Amino acid sequence: MSQISSNSYREGRAALVICETINTAKEIYEELKSSIKGEIILYSRSDKESLSKIDKELEPGDVIVATNLAGRGTDIKVSKKVNSNGGLFVILSFLSENTRVELQAFGRTARKGKPGSAQIIACTEHLQHDFRSATSLEEAKITRNRLAAEKISSMMDDVSEMNLREDLFSEYCETLHDIYKKTDGDDRKVIVAIMNEFWGIWLQIKSEDIEQRKKSELQQSLKKDLSVARQESSSQTSPCSSIYHYINFGNIFLDDKKWENSARLFDKAMKQDKSWAAIAFYSHAYCTIQLSKGDYLTQAKEDLQKAQESLKYLCEECLVCLQFIKMASVDSGKGEPSSLEKQMTSKCSMYRFFDKNITEAIQKIDEIKEKGRDAIAKKSPVFSLVSDADEALQLEADNLYSRGLKYVFSVEEKPRFCWEGLVVFLLGVLQIVAGALLTVFTVGTLAQIGMGLISEGISDCIEGITAMVTGEFSWKEWAIGKAISIGVSIISFGVGKIISKGFKAAKTAIKAIGKKLKSLPKFLSKQVKQSLSTVTKTNMKNAVKHTAKKIAEELLFYGLEKAEEKALEKILEGIKNEVTKGIVKDVKTNLEKEPLATLVDHVVLLDLLNKDQLRHVLEDKDIKKHLLSTYKQLGKSALQPLYADLSWQNKLNSSIIKVLDSAAEGTKEKLVQF
Template identity: 30%
Template structure:
C-alpha cells in the first residue's frame, strides 16, 4: 500500500523556471525514521513509473543497480583498522546495543549529562476514533499554546501533519502555526519562537533539530513536544522527546495516540507495558533481520564481488590505449586503434553492457536470493551469464540495440573532432545499429547521412538523399507508437487516476513534446533533402553542429 503524504510526496526536484507543476515528481519519504524526502532515490520494478502514471506526471526511465555495497558491510570495513568509535544521544535499547556488539565489536558506555534533565513526561493518552483523536490533538496544542509555551507536534507522516494543520487553522481564533515537513522549504532552526506558537512536523522535526524558544517560554515550562504516533523503537521516541529540555532548559512531553492506528497488542495498554512489548518485538525483529535481510545483503555483496572479479579479468582484453579516456583528446591525440573497425566493442560500451547485464541478472534473481538458495549455484550461473555476454562483446556482437548505439555514438564523437578527415568507422557502426533493429533505425540512418555529407566522397549527395528518405519512413514508427501511447493513457485515466494538478497533465505534455520533436524531425529531413537537390552540381554540401 503506497499512500501519498506517507510513503511518498509529489514535489519539485528542480528549481522551477516557469510553471512549477512541470517540475513535479514522485519523491520517496523515509517517514518511519527521519521524515526526510529522498530526492535521489527511485523505486525499482516499475513502481516509480506506476505512481507517475497514477498521478499523470512525466515518466522517468527505469533504473538498475549496477554497484552494490550496503551500509552494514561498509561500516564493517572499519574493523580492519582501529574499529568504530562514535557518540550518540539515542543509541536505542539493549537489543540495539547487543546488535552493535555482535557485528561491529563495539562496547557501549553511558556518559553522565552535564546538566540534569528538567523534562516532565505527562501520561500517554489513547483515543478511539480518528476524528476524536484529531479533535483532542487540536485542543491540546491550542491549550498549551495559550499557556505561553511553544508546541512541537510530531506526526507520523505528511498526510497527518497536513490534516492537523487544516484542523487548527479552521479554529477561530487560532495560534500562529509553522509547518515543518520539507527541510528545504521549512527551516525552523533559524527562528526563535515566541510563546503561543505551534510547530507541526513529521519525524523530520524530531531528529537532530534544535528548536530555539524565548526565555519567557522556558519560564512557562519550555518547549512542549506532542507525539501523535507510537514509534517503532525506543531510539526514535527518545530522539523526538530530545527536542525539548536541551542545555538545562525545562520541557514537557506527551503522547496522544489513536488506538485504531496501534497494533492490537498495544491497544488499551499503559505506556510502560507498550515499551516493554516493543523491546521484546525489537529483539525478535533484529533476530529476524540477522537471519533474513542481512543474509540477503551478504549474498548480494558476494555476487557483486564475483562480478567485480570478472571485470578485473575482462580489463585484460584491452590495451592501455584502448582503455584511455577519449573525452579530452584532440584529433591528433586519438590512438590509431580507433581509426579502424576492430573485432570487438570499444572498452566503455563493453563495460556499460556488462554492468547492465549484471543489473538485469540481479533483478531477475531477486526471488532466488530471497529464498536463500545455494550461493555457489547462483555464482556459477552469474559467471556463466556474464562470461557469455563478455565473449559476444569481444567478438563485436550484441543483441541489445542500445549497445550498438553507445558504440556508434562514441565513434561519432571522435568524428566530430575531425569531420572531413576521418569518420573513425562511425558510419559502419551506425549500420550495425540499423541491422540490429530495423524498426527503430531512423536515428542510425540520420547519423549515417551526417557522416556521409561530412566525408564528401563520390556520389555522397545522392547517397545522403536516399538515407534521409529511408529515415523519414522509419520516423513514422516513432510517431505511431507515441500516438498509441497517448490514446492508451487517455483511456486508462478515465477511472480513478489522480491528477497532480488541474489543467493539462504533465504526462500528456511529455507525450505531446515527443510528437512535436518527431514532426520537427520529419520537417528537417524534408528541408535537408530539398537543399541537397538544389546543390546537385553546384558545390559541396556542409553540415552544422549546434
C-alpha cells in the first residue's frame, strides 16, 4: 500500500500482484477491493474481455491482481505519472519452482529503460513442502535451485532413454517394412499382428536393460530376436506361444479350404490351454467334418463338447463380472444400468447364442449317426448368430471375430444318390409295361388288372424320383404302403372276382383259339395276321392313352398337394406371427404400466398373506363355479380380438382351397377328354 499511495516526496505508483492460482488471485482481489483508492482489475483469463481491461495505461493507485498469465509476455502499460513516481511495482506472492518463472514475473517492470521494482512477498505456510524447512527466503531459493537442477538432470536421463527407445523402434520398423514388401493379404495381417505383440512383450522383458542404457547389447538382441520371431511366424508358429496366433493361422488355411493344415494349427492352439481354447475346438470340429476321415462324427462331437466346456469358463467369468457391476450399481443408488453393465449383459447373451449353436450341432451329429449317414458342415459369418438390428450384440460378435471366430457352422445330412429310389423307379416302369402288355394281349379280359398295375407303377415311379431327389427312402414304409395298396385292390375287386376273371379269360381264349382252328385251315394266314395286328394296335393305343392319363393325374395331384402344403405353411406362419405380435404387444403394454419386479413382489406377498382365504374360496363349490364361469367369459373376450384380426387368413385359406379344387376339377375334365 505504501508503494501505490502518495507521500510527502512523491505521488503513488501502480502495482501488479502475481498469484500462483486463480483462487488465490480471487481471494486477494476481494481483500484489496475495499482498500484500493484507484481501480483494481482481476486478470485470470486470457480472453478478449480480460485483455481489454489491462490494455489501457495504469494510473497512480491502480492495481492488477493476476495469475502467472500476466508474467508471460504481457505488456503492462503505465502512464507518465507512474513512471515519474518510480514505475510499475511487481509483487510475486509465491516462490516459483524455478528461477525462470521468477525472472519472467520481474520482467513485467523496468522495461526498455523505464523505472520499476519487484519483490517476493510469501508466507512460509504457503510455500511448497520442500521449501518450508528454510529459515529465510535466500535459503528457500537455494533449496529450490537444487531441486530444479535435480529435476533437469532426471529429465535429461528420460531424454536419453527416449532416444534409445526411438533407435530400437526404428530397427523394428525396418523389419516391419520388409514384411510388408514380402507378404500380402491375410498372411500379412496375421504376421504383422504377431510381430506387434512380440515387440510389446520384448520391450517389457528388456525394460531394466533399457533403463540402464545398454544400447549396443539391446540392438544386437533385438535384431536376433526379431529374426527368430519372423521365421517362426512365417512357418505358422507363434513366437509368444499364443492360442490366438495359431487360430489366426488356421483361419488362413480355412479360407483356402486346406482342411488338414487348418486342423493341425487349431490342434496346436488346443494344446496351449484347453480351458480357454473354445474357438480352437469349435473350428477344429468344422475341419474334422470337412475331412470326413475315419470316425469323424465322433471326433467332431468330442471337439464340440470340449468347446462347450471351455465356453463355460468364459461365461462364468462374464457372469461374475456382471454380478460385481450390479452390486456396485445398487450401492451407488443408480436406477438405470450403466454402460459397462449393458456391455457385459450383451457379452453374456452372445456367449449363450454361441453355446446354442454348439448344442444344435451336437444334436444333429447324433441324429445322423443313428441313421448311419454322412454329414456336411455349412459355414456362415459369426455375425449371423445375432440380429443385424441389435448393435450391442453385433459389437460382441465383432469381438469374437477379432479373437479368431470368423465363422459358425450348422451340421446337415450329406445329400446322396438314393439307389433304392432308382430300384423303385425301375420297378414302377416294369409294372407300367406289364400292365400295358396285360391289357393288350389278354383281349381286354384282364384289362382292369393291367390298369391297376399301371397305376401302381406310376405311383412307384413318382416315389422313386422323389427319393432320388431328396436322398430319403425307407423300404419299410414302401412295403407298408404297397401292402395297403394291394389290400385295397383285393377288397375292391374281391378275390373271387379276380379268380373268375381269370377263368373267364382262359375260357374265352380257348374258345377263340378253337374257333380259329376250326374255321381256318392255316393259323397264320394273312387275314388273321391283319386282324390280330389291328386288335393289338387298338388295345395298345387304349393302354397308352390310359397310361398317359394316369401319369398326368398322378403328377398333377402330386404338384397340387405340394403347393397346398406350402400355402398352408404360409397361412399358419402368418397366423403364428399375428398371434405372437398381439401377445407381445399386450405383455409390453402391461409391463410399461406395471414393472415386472413390482408385479412379482406383489403376487408373492398376496400369496403369503391370503393363502388361507384362497383355500376357503376354492373349497366353496358355489364360489368356485362362479369363478370358473367368470374366467370363461374373460377368456372369450380376450381371444375375440385375436380371432377377429385373423379373419383375413381364414378368407385366404378358403380362397386357396377353392382355387385348388377348381384346378383339380378342370384338369380331370381335360384328362377325361384326352
